[in-house]
Amino acid sequence: MSSIGDVLTRLEATIEARKGESPDSSYTASLLSKGAERCAKKFGEEAVEAALAGATGKKDELAAEAADVLYHLGVLLAANGLRFADVAAVLAAREGVSGHDEKASRGK
Secondary structure: OOOHHHHHHHHHHHHHHHOOOOOOOOHHHHHHHOOHHHHHHHHHHHHHHHHHHHHOOOHHHHHHHHHHHHHHHHHHHHHOOOOHHHHHHHHHHHOOOOHHHHHHHOOO
């Protein structure tokens, strides 16, 4: 079984490879060609679907929707010139910090 890191690394490589493909032949390329705003909207739609699946306790549906969320997050990151490593760095910096303290440090 692959680790989540391995899977995300392969997913990111696939997204990167699809950037140069025709939007007519690649769903990823079609999303990226519509810009970051469209990528963000699609990510949000998938996040809501995952939340609803989680609220109803449908584990298989939640796992499938969470996979969609991770894919669309990868596309949104790519649309903004970011990588999963950038997110991992932020998470690593937060390790050992209380969630309350971290949130308070962001200010308003």
